[in-house]
Amino acid sequence: MNKTVIGVLASGRGSNLQAIIDAIQAGRLDAKIGVVISDNPDANVLKRMAGADIQALCIDRRQFASRQQFEAAIAEELNLRHVELVVLAGFMRILSQYFIDRFAGKIMNIHPSLLPAFPGENAQQQALHYGVKVSGCTVHFVDEGMDTGPIILQEAVPVLEDDTAETLSERILHAEHILYPRALALYCEGRLHSEGRRVRIIDKE
Numbered sequence: 001m002n003k004t005v006i007g008v009l010a011s012g013r014g015s016n017l018q019a020i021i022d023a024i025q026a027g028r029l030d031a032k033i034g035v036v037i038s039d040n041p042d043a044n045v046l047k048r049m050a051g052a053d054i055q056a057l058c059i060d061r062r063q064f065a066s067r068q069q070f071e072a073a074i075a076e077e078l079n080l081r082h083v084e085l086v087v088l089a090g091f092m093r094i095l096s097q098y099f100i101d102r103f104a105g106k107i108m109n110i111h112p113s114l115l116p117a118f119p120g121e122n123a124q125q126q127a128l129h130y131g132v133k134v135s136g137c138t139v140h141f142v143d144e145g146m147d148t149g150p151i152i153l154q155e156a157v158p159v160l161e162d163d164t165a166e167t168l169s170e171r172i173l174h175a176e177h178i179l180y181p182r183a184l185a186l187y188c189e190g191r192l193h194s195e196g197r198r199v200r201i202i203d204k205e
């Protein structure tokens with residue numbers, strides 16, 4: 001079978017992207033990264049890609065008059081590389097209906113909480129403020145809402161007595177690096193079956 005071509009959108013550090021690259025190299029994920037796009041010219045993720053054999057580019061929102069033009073430029077680069085699945089890995093922008101319609105059912109995101117708890121920014125700090133004893137991470141398909149799309153996989157992580165946002169984030173990030181490649185592998189193996197909001201995982205044949 002042909003490898004699924006994924007396009008990764010990332011705004012910052014890029015550790016989830018690195019976990020995806022590692023999973024591909026280790027043979028745990030049968031995918032090919034067609035392109036990495038960052039909206040932030042200073043993003044560490046672009047530096048990380050400098051020596052890698054993967055196309056990486058910056059599409060800076062400030063160079064476009066409107067959000068739609070910005071998103072159209074991203075979509076064009078993805079389509080040029082025949083991207084079949086858009087993977088948001090720390091992409092810190094909300095995508096509009098326009099973009100979501102162009103890749104309907106083909107955009108995934110990872111979020112550092114057990115959704116639907118603590119959507120939006122600073123999810124780990126939100127969890128600490130609320131006082132939950134368990135948090136975690138969620139991989140989901142992206143819909144028009146803020147972190148509201150159908151859930152694919154979740155992993156729970158304990159909140160410890162002396163946690164700070166930093167220590168909790170680090171513990172959750174470790175779980176993210178395992179969860180995201182697993183969710184992508186399920187997608188690439190054709191094992192995700194959507195029924196309304198429920199995403200069923202089909203057994204391997």
Ligand code: GAR
Binds near residue numbers: 013014017089110
């Ligand atoms: C990750 O913790 C990811 O879950 C989070 O940003 C971080 C990116 O780290 N994403 C969100 O909060 C999206 N709402 P990375 O750049 O090292 O992969």
